[in-house]
Amino acid sequence: MNGTRPDPTSVIVVGSGPTGLLLAGDLATAGVPVTVVERRPHKISNLSRAFGVHARTLEQLDARGLADPLLATGDTITGLRLFRRLSLDLGTLPSRFPFLLITPQYEVERLLERWAREAGVEFAHESEVVGLRQDDDGVDLEVRGADGTVTTRRAAYVVGADGHQSAVRQAIGLPFPGVSVIKSLFLADVRLAQKPEGVLTVNGAGDSFAMIASFGDGWYRVMGWNRRHEVADDAPLDLDEVKDVTRRALGTDYGMHDARWLSRFHSDERQAPRYRVGRVFLAGDAAHIHSPAGGQGMNTGLQDAANLGWKLAAAVQGRAPESLLDTYEAERHPVGKAVLRSSGGLVRLARAQSPVPRTARALVTAFVNLAGPARRRILAQISGIGYRYPAPRGSHRLAGTRVPDAALAGGGRLYEALRGGRFVLITPEPYEGRAAREGRLTVERWASDRRTTVLVRPDGYVAWADDTAGPAAIEAALAAHVG
Template structure:
């Protein structure tokens, strides 16, 4: 295909030197959380993977994400990373959306009934260390300047810091290279959307007075502010002032940050010694497709959201968890027909739902007209008073409520997130650390004889249950049956594992 992914077997147009690469390899572009998780998963599955990053090496403390939700922690738990990450931050058991509405996270049916507040760079450090230990090849100062694909692979033109351009080839390419994604542009996908907040500021500061919680958020009138702790004496402040919406490159000083914070929170906590000040704007955008041939998009390259609810980084990490094992199956030759298509079918609707929910929250938070303020009050009262509405809101914000499409007639558990449980091999999410599918049967069943040992872990429930389930490596249930027979189990394994 050519750069837009529409014409098979287009002639090569680049004279750049070509590097030798395995046709069974994958190139991931972008070393943020999404790219790091994906690259690590591929390497863990035995797939050669190269991670290209345009920037020089270094984990920046300037990232905006601070919240890690329950579903993301479950995904990290399946990689042995949740507990080390929790040790880097603090937890919140109540998520306040508006002055009159807060969500009690202690009711979450999860091992992680809270929101973890920790800087994005702590997530990146853990994921980078894992990726390096698993053998991922890192190539920094490597900018994608061209891309072509055919029936067997993808050629990527990569420019290094000295201006040299080489062509790397792989079986598949994933663009996890942010909202200005070179990969997305190379395959000709648009990125439609709007700016939902035209002017926000960020600042890293010291505080003379310590806030009561690790995350302090509120809005008042035209002002909004959030303060989150780095855990080392520094704090990240984010805010906006509806009366002062300016371009991203407009000057910003600490006095402005303090004034908006006082209006929103009632105090600036003795803010001083800013080490970094910046402005940005918040967009809502989503690519119409997440796949063009052998090229995929994930994370901010595929969708960007307002900061409301802290769902951006979390959604990208869950994209990676969904895609990694599927790409590994395709590269290794056992993927059932159509498996790669399920990535877009499953994750695009989730990205769209996050776009709507986060956008709705920020619009209600910024409500100025009497009508919108009344809508916000009614919405808050309804969610607070009605149990199912409250549970749905919590499930959506934390990511635990999303389910994937299931074939007609499937068991009710098919497509749902697997709850952690005690097995004879350990906890369910501990048992997923192999990166393989997990077949869980009642304890009276004999383990099925199967040649798929490299793709399957077999376990038993340790409590009386009659349901047999096949859990995917990303922690979602691929198939389930009550009172399953050896024949139905074998049919399920054949359908999902080849």
């Protein structure tokens, strides 16, 4: 994939975080040559901020055979508490994963990297993007290696999954408008003399907020802020400050000691106006960043990758028109915007001090606690299972919706059938067509007496459905969606 060997069917993914790794693994699994370009040396860092894996992300990982191995790395919680009085019961989620998995981001990265390497992904570490040009046939990416030498890599498409300071986004001239939501947070990795009661401990009191999550190996991650002490990211931070804020928020510091890492950062809300410019795409933090409220950042990026991967594979392999790639932005940009709105709203309500917003917070809490539909909507949004994608006018009511895991005839289930990375057709009666014979489609039957025929996309959303479909209707739908 160097400039001397252009490959018109290859993809370069810039960034080896969770989003880039999932995308690269999906492409390689589909048979697309893919290289991950990463500025940093090869190392799985324990300094990442994300700690929660939501239900929809676990479903996506299940479709790749990765959910169960990841579950073994952490602990699950079924309850979330917001504003001290608002309780959300994740155990009611209509999912195989009715909980939040608490596991550090580096466990997600370690699992995804191993899977991506086994699928054939090539990695170029210590390789910094310094330029980008594109034409009608491909993209030239200028990359500076560890020795300072600049080389050119060419591919059919490039995806920037290189974080909030994305070099790819800057190279294609896209702005990153937004605001700072929290001007000064701290992170610390510590040991505790007393073990907290739960896997995740979160609370706010007065001007202080703190969260403690377990690494599972005796180390704990602490995140917090003090609204009365908002300082620059490079301001000194010591363990005494972390302990003080934690005591104010949680009532105790659990005997914190032996900090191995202390850092400050600020939390922004930003979103690129577009996720695609020609043959270049943005995903994850390169496209959107949110406040940490709700733990949706990494999860949203992974779901970006799940949406884009199968579409890129179909386009570079000539199985779908170029226009399919436009649906990535059409489907994922509104989701990113919704996450910005919801996570930002949670932070603003949590930080409310004056009478009007505090009254609003109390009213929201009371309403959600009493109203089942409102509580279910919030749960569906935070967990990611409630989003649906636009569908053409006149489509079946299921088109664009997430498909829950379903039992299939023969004892299998849907998310196991999705592990081939192909569309899955679920029918009430046996069916065999050309796409199935050619290996481009997996055909399954309902284990129940359900009569609806459903065509499920590789990312687990309904492409097409019909309550009374015959062979002709099925063939037409497959021609339109599978090729």
